[in-house]
Amino acid sequence: MDFHAQIADSAREAARITAGVDRDRLTAPTPCPGFDTRALANHLVAYTGIGMELRARREPHPDDLATRDFTADPRWAREYAEQLDRSVAAWADPAVWEGEIDSMPAEGMATMLFLELCLHGWDLAKATGQDYRIADETAKRLLAAVGEYAGMYRQYKGFGEPVEIPAGAGDVETAVALSGRDPYWAG
Structure with missing residues (x-):
């Protein structure tokens, strides 16, 4: 599975999760x-x-x-899913992956956006009582990306200190823990 396909996989999951957010849970806490x-x-x-x-x-x-406040619109989740489709399509163009975006290599920018999709998608799933499901290859890339960028993200307060997890935890749980979140957060 290539990186674009993993971005698409994480975008589909983010769309699924937002579609499952009940309006009465918008004030609930999150692991973030x-x-x-x-x-x-x-x-x-x-x-x-x-x-x-x-x-x-x-x-x-x-x-x-x-x-x-996108959530003020009752159609926000559907509009987000449609926007994600446009966003993923924009990254399908091989030329997008060339050069720099805001003084960052394009693949580095894609990695940052991928981390946002996955980790905040996971946060939103946990906050709203949903499971977070991505393909195994996407989970492997997530773990590798968190491992690569964790130090920098901690420096800029984007990640907390790593959370201990039991041996044998899966790639998503390990990535979440390395980002400073409790992978077993329950509210």
Whole structure:
């Protein structure tokens, strides 16, 4: 499975999870410090929906992107799924993977967006009582990406300190723990 296919897999899962978010759970806590479910959902939509397509096109984010409440619209989950389809399609163009995006190699930007999709998708799934399901190859890439970028993300407060997990934990659980989240978080 190539990287684009793994981005598509994680995008499908993010769309499935957002479709399962009940409006009455938007104020619930999440495993992601500083985010309730509404804030987490809005962050996910902003950066992995709209932002992912804009990055592929090398266009700037709108000034208000980080402050929009996408969840105020009753159709937000469906619109997010449609935006994810456009975003994934934008990254299907081989030319997008060439050069730099915002002074970062294009594949590094893709990795950052992939981490957002997977880890915040997992956060949202846990916060709303859903399972997080990605293909084994996607989980392997997630673990490798977290391992590669964990130090830098910790430096910028994007990840917490690693959480201990039992031996034999799966790739997703291990990646989540390395990112500073409790893979067994229950609310």
